[in-house]
Amino acid sequence: MTRLVILDRDGVINQDSDAYIKSLDEWQPYPSAIQAIARLTQAGWTVAIATNQSGIGRGYYDVATLERIHRRLLSLVKAAGGEIATIAYCPHLPEDGCECRKPKPGLLYRIQRGLALDTLADSWMVGDSLRDIQAGLAAGCRTALTRTGKGRRYEAEVRSMSPVTWICEDLMDFAEQLINEPDLP
Template sequence: MIMKLVILDRDGVINYDSPQYIKSPAEWRPLPGSIEAIARLSQDGFRIAVATNQSGIGRGLFDMATLNAMNDKMMEMVFRQGGRIDALFFCPHTAEENCNCRKPKTGMYEEIASRFHTELKGVPCIGDGLRDLEAADAVGAQPILVLTGKGKKTQSDGKLPRKTLVFDDLADAVKHLTAPHS
């Protein structure tokens, strides 16, 4: 049996984003329906990985303890809805550091494939920014754009990878992913 895996971006997909970065658990607030959507994926048998650029660490805006506290809040909320996030991957670097893990590069996605012992071909990768979609496309995954966060701007820029699916929000994308397919 093939493992059902989905990769989610965090800021702008699961929670509200801010041009000033999300820097504390108090600032971390879920988007409407996102926590329930993740729980629904879990209950439908999906393994869930979050892959998120967190350059706020590299910029000195917050530290690892704060990032962990934000992620703990998210994971606890998902758990209370009857779901779980199986793995969380993040890039702490700034764009200037030119690392391999910062999306649109594929390092985080390759690490996810290795951790889950699976190929990413066709795996749904849900994001609100072009770099999320480009990283997904580069590893043969299925890029999915949500119109929350930076999603509307990303869509209007018109540079989406050819096979990108577009949904209003995470809950809408999850309805599609969990619908019975004939």
């Protein structure tokens, strides 16, 4: 059985910006997040990323720039002793009506298909926004909200919508709780 954790990127792994992360220089990972991914990997979890990247559709940056950022992320995680199995992104604008933009679960299903999983029921979706949690719930995942990024502003709404969603200080807090939870598969 594959034990899967799906992470949002901006606000969970790296600092977020209302002006978008448009270049490699603007991409600033949280040091503890890189270590958290490594810890999850070392504890036997498969880690994937599902990220909305409408800055591509808005013309703020291109796919090549996004790929440079993701290569840096993969390199940092590997250097820390971890691995990211796959990165799925949605380049569309909110008004495009695509099936992959969170809060719709399309990115999560793309990851599920890519990893040949029958279900996401034992998987986790970790994000810093309401739409991350909504996508996770729609796909049947367990969910966790980090207080990093935009997480604090969504905490009350997430608590009322999904009382079973974990609220974590950051990705490392989530990883430590998950690794140390004896009742989880």
